[in-house]
Amino acid sequence: MSDRPAVLITGASSGIGAVYANRFAKRGHDLVLAARDKGRLDALAERLRNEAGVAVDVVKADLTAAADLAGLEARLADDARIGILLNNAGASIPGTFATQGAGAVADLIALNVTAPTRLAAAVAPRFAAAGTGAIINIGSVVGLAPELGLTVYGATKAFILYLSQGLQLELGSKGVYVQAVLPAATRTEIWERSGRDINTVQNLMDVGELVDAALVGFDRREAVTIPPLPDAGQFEAFDAARKAMLPNLGQPRAAARYRAAA
Ligand SMILES: NC(=O)C1=CN([C@@H]2O[C@H](COP(=O)(O)OP(=O)(O)OC[C@H]3O[C@@H](n4cnc5c(N)ncnc54)[C@H](OP(=O)(O)O)[C@@H]3O)[C@@H](O)[C@H]2O)C=CC1
Numbered sequence: 001m002s003d004r005p006a007v008l009i010t011g012a013s014s015g016i017g018a019v020y021a022n023r024f025a026k027r028g029h030d031l032v033l034a035a036r037d038k039g040r041l042d043a044l045a046e047r048l049r050n051e052a053g054v055a056v057d058v059v060k061a062d063l064t065a066a067a068d069l070a071g072l073e074a075r076l077a078d079d080a081r082i083g084i085l086l087n088n089a090g091a092s093i094p095g096t097f098a099t100q101g102a103g104a105v106a107d108l109i110a111l112n113v114t115a116p117t118r119l120a121a122a123v124a125p126r127f128a129a130a131g132t133g134a135i136i137n138i139g140s141v142v143g144l145a146p147e148l149g150l151t152v153y154g155a156t157k158a159f160i161l162y163l164s165q166g167l168q169l170e171l172g173s174k175g176v177y178v179q180a181v182l183p184a185a186t187r188t189e190i191w192e193r194s195g196r197d198i199n200t201v202q203n204l205m206d207v208g209e210l211v212d213a214a215l216v217g218f219d220r221r222e223a224v225t226i227p228p229l230p231d232a233g234q235f236e237a238f239d240a241a242r243k244a245m246l247p248n249l250g251q252p253r254a255a256a257r258y259r260a261a262a
């Protein structure tokens, strides 16, 4: 058993989650890998046990299924070996807002919003009581850009950034580190799974490069890591502009431009 905290990774069967599993295993962390495809998880777990000598548990879980989500919540609440939660599982859906339909939208919100929020809520009390622990939430640059035309997907990722920033404020002083990672287009299965041809996507980042950059941000204890953004000052200016509004938002009167002419 490793003396490092174990890492619970959702969506570890492919793409970004599978590479994180590889990297954390190479760093000597034991792992709990969750996703629906148990065959892929078992194969990855076996390889990482052999290559890195770490302990790897596999949990078959559909994060949109109440019983499976509750099982992972219980594991996070009770298993004191788990010191890092990586909320990575996520998906996109084909179509536009007018064509996607309520069911697909609800499922997307269940996976991209409800599940990571509930998993963070399950582990936060234990981490806060222990005065240590880390939560990594995988958002997306799409959450900064409604212009990209992925309205509900982007909204779920905007939620992830907001959730992460709120948790940083609530848990940071208790010794818990929370990181929001905002990848841009990365070469994974998410494209074909959501009905898009990956060959039409420009500026795709290799998934290994994405995860290695995100881990540089993790090691630096960055609050928000945007691997493709060349100038970190641009996000800092964006966030500073938001904060500059805050003192002006609570007013007893509507702004003059909204008052009916006398
Ligand atoms: N690739 C990209 O361009 C970008 C990706 N992201 C985000 O990165 C994260 C990982 O995606 P990525 O690696 O790209 O895509 P993949 O499709 O390769 O991986 C998605 C992972 O989520 C799991 N998953 C999907 N649905 C469920 C479910 N209902 N319950 C449990 N697990 C589920 C999948 O496993 P299984 O099918 O076995 O359940 C898989 O392991 C997502 O949150 C995505 O939004 C953000 C920005 C860019």
Ligand SMILES: CC(=O)[C@H](N)C(=O)O
Pocket: 091, 092, 140, 141, 142, 150, 153, 183, 184, 185, 186, 190, 191, 194
């Ligand atoms: C699903 C997507 O649009 C993409 N993976 C992204 O988040 O950039």
